[in-house]
Amino acid sequence: MAKAGSLGSLVMGGSLVMGICLAAILALGALPGDAEAQSWEPRKPVELVIMAGKGGGADKMARRFKRIIEDEELSPVPFVPINKPEGSGAEALSYMAKNRGNPHVVMVTLNSFYTTPLRRPELKIDINAFTPIGRMAEDTFVLWVHSDSKIQSLDEFIAAAKAKGDKWVMAGTGKSSEDNLLTDTLNAAYGLQMKYVPFKGGGRVAKELVEKRADSTVNNPAEQEDYFLEGLTRPLAVFTPERLDMFDGVPTFKEKGREMVYFMQRSIVGPPGMSNEAAAFYQDLFREVYESKDWQDYMNQASLRGHFLTGKELKSYWLQERDIHRSLLAKMGEIN
Numbered sequence: 240m241a242k243a244g245s246l247g248s249l250v251m252g253g254s255l256v257m258g259i260c261l262a263a264i265l266a267l268g269a270l271p272g273d274a275e276a277q278s279w280e281p282r283k284p285v286e287l288v289i290m291a292g293k294g295g296g297a298d299k300m301a302r303r304f305k306r307i308i309e310d311e312e313l314s315p316v317p318f319v320p321i322n323k324p325e326g327s328g329a330e331a332l333s334y335m336a337k338n339r340g341n342p343h344v345v346m347v348t349l350n351s352f353y354t355t356p357l358r359r360p361e362l363k364i365d366i367n368a369f370t371p372i373g374r375m376a377e378d379t380f381v382l383w384v385h386s387d388s389k390i391q392s393l394d395e396f397i398a399a400a401k402a403k404g405d406k407w408v409m410a411g412t413g414k415s416s417e418d419n420l421l422t423d424t425l426n427a428a429y430g431l432q433m434k435y436v437p438f439k440g441g442g443r444v445a446k447e448l449v450e451k452r453a454d455s456t457v458n459n460p461a462e463q464e465d466y467f468l469e470g471l472t473r474p475l476a477v478f479t480p481e482r483l484d485m486f487d488g489v490p491t492f493k494e495k496g497r498e499m500v501y502f503m504q505r506s507i508v509g510p511p512g513m514s515n516e517a518a519a520f521y522q523d524l525f526r527e528v529y530e531s532k533d534w535q536d537y538m539n540q541a542s543l544r545g546h547f548l549t550g551k552e553l554k555s556y557w558l559q560e561r562d563i564h565r566s567l568l569a570k571m572g573e574i575n
Contacts, residue, residue, distance in 0.1 A: 279516040281343050285318045288346040290331035291412060292324040294442015296378055296459040300505055301347045303537060304375075307528050314524060324439045327413035328355045332364045338510045342517035345372060348506045350417045353557070353564040358415050358573055366561065370509030370518050371553035373525035375534070376543035377502040380421060380478040381486065383456045383463055385448055386471055393476045393495055396455070397429045403454070405432040410444045410453035413437050415573050417503050418444070420564075421457045421478065423571050428497055448472060459503070460485060461541040483542040504560065505543070506553065522549045 287305060291297040298320070305318045323331035328351035338344045356364040384390050390399055400407045409425075411418025414437050422435045436453065438444050441462035447453040449466050456463070460483065466472045474489045478501045482491060492499040507525050509518055528534055529547045537543070548556055568574045 279342075279514075279520055281314065281316045281517075281520070283343055284316050285314070286344040287318045287320045288331050288334060288344060289320055289322045290324065290328035290346060290351060291322070291349055292438075292440020292443060293322055294446075294462075295412060295440040295444070296461050296503075297347050297349055297505065298322060298440065298442065299461055300375070303534070304347070304507075304525075304528055307531050307533050308524070310533070311527065311531060313527055322440075324413075326355065326359075327351045327416055327437075329359060329362055332356065333362060335369065335508070335510045336364060340512035340514070341510055342513060344510060345521055346508050346510075348504060348508055350503045350560070350564065351413060352504070352506070352508075353561045354415050354417075354420075354568060357561070357565055357568055365511075366557055367554065368511040370511070370513040371548075371550055371557070372507040372509050372518065372521045373529065374504060374506045374545060374548035374553055374556065375525065375529055376505040376538055377545040378459045378461075378505055379483060379542050379544070380417070380457050380501055380503070381460060381463070381483075381489070382425075382475045382477075383448060383458055383472050384454065384475060385451055386473045387451070388454075388473065390473070390475070393490070393492075396475050397431070400431045400433055400454070401429070405434050407431070407433045407455070408453045409433045409435050410447040410456050411435055411437055412439070412441050412444055415568060415571070417501070418457050420567050420571070421499075421501060424499060424501075428499065445472075459541075464541070479542075485540070485542050502544070504556075506548075525549075 287301050289297050289301045301320045305320055308314050308318055323334055331346060332355060335346050352366060356362060356366060390396050409422045411422060419435050422433055425431060426433055438447060441458055444456050445458050445462045445466060448456045449471050463472050474486050477483050477486060477489055477491050478499055479491055480500055509521060526547055
């Protein structure tokens with residue numbers, strides 16, 4: 240794998256002795272400081288923090304990243320997934336902030352990377368201070384019901400939810416999370432009163448639907464995939480511009496006359512203050528993970544989209560998405 244750092248330009252001058260010394264160093268490939276930068280690698284297991292519970296989309300991706308890193312031998316040390324879902328990701332964000340400069344911890348993010356700091360200013364989390372490592376994908380959302388339900392279409396869903404009023408339960412991951420935003424959007428768009436009930440992680444949410452303790456969910460495809468393949472759940476509509484290949488018979492909300500498109504980032508970030516050398520190591524590593532056949536196949540299988548972003552481009556993406564979510568939260572009355 241390519242390592243961080245480069246020689247850059249050198250100003251040649253001075254005595255013949257200085258020129259000879261520089262030539263000797265160049266023959267070895269790099270100046271001493273740059274050689275050290277290029278050779279930086281983690282010296283102990285890397286914590287792969289997940290700001291969500293077990294079984295959800297972020298958790299599944301983190302464990303796939305771990306497997307790809309091991310299979311491709313991209314790191315001299317293992318990556319250890321650690322779930323920190325409390326407070327809609329507040330636990331994970333605070334943990335990363337406390338690990339300022341730590342080169343042995345990185346985090347898998349969701350859109351709560353934006354919403355939780357906006358909702359909870361007392362956390363004093365500035366996402367712009369985090370180290371941008373790599374956007375691995377943008378995930379998609381689908382409206383689901385149990386396959387035992389008589390509901391076969393979006394129109395039937397709207398009628399059933401409207402009839403049940405606030406007794407209709409929409410399960411989701413965390414307060415003011417992506418699922419909560421979509422539930423509020425559906426309520427506003429169709430005059431519904433669905434009750435939003437938060438749980439820790441998309442895996443638990445999917446199970447709530449399968450075990451009929453919830454009437455619907457807006458799980459990501461990967462979170463419902465196993466149950467869908469078993470014939471236990473039914474997709475009704477997708478929050479994407481075009482239909483998804485894995486659900487080619489399922490319409491988009493746009494087809495049904497509503498401009499409801501929403502994606503969730505799947506990015507890797509480092510803590511604030513991570514050194515350039517450590518950041519470069521992880522940026523190179525996760526670019527290789529992104530380009531691996533395993534990850535590309537998974538992206539196609541799970542209806543993920545988006546190219547790899549890192550550095551300034553990734554930070555710009557964060558700030559644009561934060562502005563979008565600030566507007567959404569204000570409409571919900573969650574922030575001023």
